[in-house]
Amino acid sequence: MSSSTKFRAQRLSFLFISIVLLSACATNKPDTSVPPLTFEKDRIAGIWQLPDLQTYVEIERCNPEIPESKLCGNLVYFEGNMEDRDWLNGDLFAVGRKLCGIPIVTGLHFTDEQENYQGFFYNPAHGSEHHINIEAIGGKRLITHIYMGASADEFVDMAISLAIGDAPGIWAGASLLTRATIGKEHLGETSSWNRVERPPQDCRTM
Numbered sequence: 001m002s003s004s005t006k007f008r009a010q011r012l013s014f015l016f017i018s019i020v021l022l023s024a025c026a027t028n029k030p031d032t033s034v035p036p037l038t039f040e041k042d043r044i045a046g047i048w049q050l051p052d053l054q055t056y057v058e059i060e061r062c063n064p065e066i067p068e069s070k071l072c073g074n075l076v077y078f079e080g081n082m083e084d085r086d087w088l089n090g091d092l093f094a095v096g097r098k099l100c101g102i103p104i105v106t107g108l109h110f111t112d113e114q115e116n117y118q119g120f121f122y123n124p125a126h127g128s129e130h131h132i133n134i135e136a137i138g139g140k141r142l143i144t145h146i147y148m149g150a151s152a153d154e155f156v157d158m159a160i161s162l163a164i165g166d167a168p169g170i171w172a173g174a175s176l177l178t179r180a181t182i183g184k185e186h187l188g189e190t191s192s193w194n195r196v197e198r199p200p201q202d203c204r205t206m
Contacts, residue, residue, distance in 0.1 A: 044117065044136050047076065048193040054079035056199035057104060070119070073105030077199035082206055088127025099124055100203035105132060121146045130188075140195045147188025 047058045055078045062072040084099045094102075108119035121132035135143040
């Protein structure tokens with residue numbers, strides 16, 4: 001074999017090996033078509049001080065035994081009598097329970113937006129439940145928007161009522177439509193919750 005032929009064969013061999021190595025690197029390269037998960041929903045777990053400065057909520061998994069369970073926010077301290085009861089709850093099974101420890105945030109889950117969560121907020125002062133949208137800011141602050149929305153269940157209930165001839169009143173229909181269309185923007189309140197290490201006292205241990 002001439003020296004030029006031998007040199008050409010070596011070059012072809014080197015080129016082949018380079019192609020194989022580059023292919024292997026490309027195969028092991030992470031798939032950038034799907035953005036990586038940069039945070040977990042437990043990131044907002046912890047104790048948060050509400051803007052009235054006297055109410056503290058602990059966000060944790062609703063059911064710690066289920067890894068994929070949603071998040072809940074339990075009332076761990078508030079200004080007033082720790083023996084006060086929840087008398088205004090619309091759920092008859094919940095009426096009369098102690099306010100201490102009740103979940104005032106429920107069903108909190110990821111949305112399609114990064115560091116954004118949605119769920120429900122219960123206001124024991126009025127016995128009312130509202131939608132809540134939470135945006136995590138740097139792990140130390142939550143921007144919360146509590147608003148009068150309309151759920152899919154309400155539309156289903158109204159459709160069933162119409163189907164069986166039990167038409168809802170005009171005001172009920174108008175209220176549902178208003179909350180579904182402009183409720184989030186115009187029938188809500190935005191506030192900031194701040195992360196703290198602990199509440200002044202934990203009413204659950206008092």
